[in-house]
Amino acid sequence: MSRFSLFLLPAIGFALAGCRGWQSALDAQGPQASELAWLFWIFTWVLGAIWLAVMIALAAALLRSPASRPDPLLVNPAQDRRYAAVVASLAVATGVVVLVLTGLSVVSQRNLFRVEEEAVTIRVTGRQWWWEIRYEEADASRSFTTANEIHLPVGKPVKIILNSADVIHSFWVPSLMGKQDLIKGQENDIRLVADRPGIYRGQCAEFCGLQHAHMGILAVAESQQDFERWRDAQIRPAEPPGDPERQKGQAAFLTQPCIMCHSVRGTPAGGKVAPDLTHVGSRKYLAAGTLPMSRGNLAAWIVDPHGIKPGVNMPTIKLQPDDLNAIASYLEGLK
Amino acid sequence: MSDALARRDERDLRDTMVDGSELHARLAKTWGTGRGLIAALSTVDHKIVARRYLVTAFVFLFLGGLSAAAMRIQLARPENQFIGPDLYNQLFTMHGTTMMFLFAVPVMEAVGIYLVPLMLGTRNIAFPRLNAFSYWVFLFGGLFLWVAFILNIGPDVGWFAYTPLSGPQYSPGKRTDVWAQMITFTEIAALATAVEFIVTILKQRAPGMTLDRIPLFVWAILVTSFVIVFAMPAVMVASTMLILDRLIGTHFFNPSEGGDSLLWQHLFWFFGHPEVYIIFLPAAGMVSSIVVAFARRPALGYLPLVLSLIAVGFLSFGLWVHHMFTTGLPQLGAAFFTANSMLIAIPNGIQIFCWIATLWGGKPVFRTPLLFVLGFFFIFVLGGLSGIMLASVPIDTQVHDTYFVVAHFHYVLIGGAVFPLLGAVYYWFPKITGRMMSERLGRWNFWLAFIGFNLAFFPMHLLGLQGMPRRVYTYQPEMGWGTLNLLATIGSVILLISFVLFLWNVVSSNRRGEIAGDNPWDAGTLEWATSSPPPPQNFDRIPLVTSREPLWAERGPLPVVGGLAVDMRQVVVGTVTEARPILRESSPEPSIWPLFAAIAVGGTFLGSIFTPWAVVWGSIPVAITLIGWFWPSGSPEDEK
Amino acid sequence: MKAHRLAEDLSALPTYGFGTSMTMWWGTLGFCALEGMGFALAIGAYLYLVHVNAQWPLADVPPNHWPGTILTIILLASIWPNLQAERRAREENLPAVRRWLIVMCALGALLVAIRFYEFTQLNVRWDQNAYGSITWIILGLHAAHLLTDLGDTAVLAALMFTRHAKGKRFSDVEDNAFYWYFVVGSWLPLYLLVYWVPRW
């Protein structure tokens, strides 16, 4: 707890965002999520009213004080027929209500899964316990891979293709859209639009093993220019570090086992089984929404990933303290 | 009269030839369970087996509840370090598996095993040895699971064990094997019991108990048994495939070799959805019994209530896909399952309306059993309505796999099954033990359970909407879920206290409770016609049924039929619809072989986790014990 | 216990009967229903896998259907001796029942032997791919029925040679025959599935 929470303190603005709508289905930030929230409230009001009516009827049944019944078989058939008629009409009413609700649900389903020409295509691959993210362009040189953070231009339809490299995960950013599973051997997709710039958190919703709890994702909605700027930066390979500390870090990084798993484009590091680190410093969080990005947290992560995310698929690697700091500094600089 | 003839007559003594206490004593000797360990292990008395079933199922409730308490403590605040991910995953898997497979289904069956023969006016359940066997199988299955958990090989992939996470690649080790074999094994118990119920209810009703005089609880058990017969094979097929994938390298669920992981989900939920009604329908039967007894009038809408049970049973097979709305199925297909799921609100609504109308037309007597039923209305209807929300594909894409779903299913499971069950325990305890439970403790029990429950589970709806997924062992403080989780934990502690009170009430009332008498509630069905607790033969003579509530209709002496053997076990077998008696079939006497057979089958299942050859070698003892079971011992029951 | 008023005397009722009058018949029907459901689900799983795979079967050669075809013919033919056993049991004709039970045992043993041979002629192993797995499990599921029914019949045949061979035992023979129809009937769709769907 101790060291962990220390590193959490610098979680600057994000803690504030947590109070409202950080990851909430009712804080809709796009047409899909609004549609969903609207449907949710309709159902809630209708069904809530039904619940209340049933409770009132029950209370009324209990609060009547009829004469006691020494002979339980003595019933009034005329009265029973009236009760039966009430029950029958309530049954019909139930039928009508569920018919209407089904209709609403189906219409909304249509709206939700309507296919629009997409402006951006993102391929998300679930892995135990992080997200591999690939922006796909017809022009292959403009495609690139990153991890755990998607950016989208505000107001533009985005198509997200979902797939898994191992077990089933589920992609869910509640403020934007409902969830959809990522299943190996099958390709699902969802479409969504963000209405306003902002940072929306999401989380893997299908139980996927030890660290299912720490499989967060960030959706960063920004203006078209900001998005383009971000994308151009991501497409570029990593810039060689300028200052000596970082140079030392790069050298250390490249001689460590890190490169067996991680890639940094523009360097010999070409591992494919772990998050691409080319621009890791530009991300807001580390290790799938687990730690806010900072040099300190980077170092904490590298020195003891299992203390932070027990069971994670990254080994604890013994590093000299100054190598550690240099690597952390190098990675932080990969903007 | 020659000597030989006299002896024959002696052996063929009929209940028309003796009367009163002699008849009672002789029948008790014929049907009784002897003294000593062997006799206890050989018993086939449905009441004794049911009591064992009940106690065992409640022990599993407490174990499941204690694992829930551990989870709640872990979740009480963000980044709590009480339990790590590995243990937490085992805990919720154990919790869900225990509650569904070792508590909820068996406990409903236990109540049925106890009551159905009594309500039908017969002396034992059909196939009593199979019944004894099913208990042993259930016990061994449960023990397997919990011993494995203690040895740190408890399953950790959730109660529906989705592949590929539960497959050979992502769950190495024995944990999931334990789960899969335990499931297959204990389902044998449920299936056997279901067949017993169907045959008992169709064939062994007291003369005159036509279909429209069957008590509603028995109807519920009948429908449930049919649902079991058609649903449980799915999970057995599925878990067998899973274990084969894991142990001998088949590829049912492996997409890279032509398998498919959604096949698992289809098979599992084809069972899993009916499963929840397997739990709920008997509870609905309990509600009917209690409402009728405490409203002091016959059920208003017997026929609609029966038809609703049947409709729910049928519909329950057409809903399974609503657990898979986010797997990327074709939209149209998904919408079809939305419609079906909502449709089930109609029969469920009819039941609720009929019960309320019955209360309305009667004079409710507010004793503890009725309190629990009122709690049931409050909670179950809310849970049912949140089910209607989940049934909508769009809404489900938001709340699926979140605490909203956790809230829904605890509302329906605890509100819809546990509350009626507790009411049922208060209601039938006097019949089972001969003593009343404490009413004062009962009221405390009810209010603590009611308040604790709602405090524990209502906030979970909000948590789900605020984005909290289920099956997470912790969450970060900045998610803002801390307060509601703390509230939920406090609620579960109150709930736990209510269960401790319940346990105390059961234990102390069993010793010192007020003596109950045959029919303390002045209820109308046949189980109240015999003494409390009932003698081994249930009834000295089999009742002749003339109405739906025989004890209300026959305030004088009960009409009965005679002519059954006294010195051997005999039951009346009748026609299916009219219960016109056609046979005096003999009923098997006690035997130790069902226990041996259960040990042999259990050993085979256990061994197969380690080597497939266990199935081959295990079949030898299984065959031997089964032959021992069926081979006649020469007793009169065998020869007639 | 509530006071009694004797209203009807059932002394004259028999202690056993045949067919639907006995509880055992209904029990057997219940087990047929649940096992039949198991078969139905296995068939469903097979068709599901056919549906998700573009190519079927996932093996070069479909299974050699001849052993299965011969088994099917013998199974169908076995209906006749089975019917005899059932009829003679109803007549409580002990010598005939013994005879036909022995015939059924012999047929059962022959069928089990052919079934073992069938496994070798599938041209796919269970661990090769999902097609192999589902084919083996379906065949295996049915083989388990052949085996248990053989065991059942053998025990019953032995029983009919002991002093217990009277009364209710004839009803047991009848139920055993009834179960055999289920074993035969459930095989037919499986036969088509295992041998002819891959040749589609």
Ligand code: HEA
């Ligand atoms: C006793 C158990 C029980 C019962 C009775 C129910 C009843 C229902 N359930 Fe529930 N359900 C579970 C136990 C149960 N469920 C469990 C355990 C899970 C989770 C499994 C897991 O994932 O671990 C689950 C999950 C679950 C899901 C999947 C959620 C998800 O994973 O995303 C869905 C979706 O449709 C659903 C729907 C329903 C519906 C429509 C009913 C209906 O039958 C409810 C009908 C009742 C009423 C509607 C109330 C009474 C009616 C009236 C008063 C009339 C008026 C009503 C109207 C006009 C609407 N349930």
Ligand code: HEA
């Ligand atoms: C009938 C079924 C049933 C019942 C009764 C319960 C009862 C409870 N459940 Fe249940 N629950 C499930 C079925 C059930 N649950 C299922 C199917 C799942 C899904 C699992 C999965 O995801 O795989 C689940 C999941 C689940 C979760 C979600 C876990 C997660 O997703 O991470 C939580 C969390 O709060 C929870 C809590 C509780 C609590 C607090 C109770 C309480 O009501 C428990 C109350 C009982 C007690 C507290 C016992 C009292 C003990 C005694 C009286 C013994 C005293 C004796 C001595 C001390 C000697 N349950």
Ligand code: CUA
């Ligand atoms: Cu990935 Cu949960």
Ligand SMILES: [Cu+2]
């Ligand atoms: Cu369901």
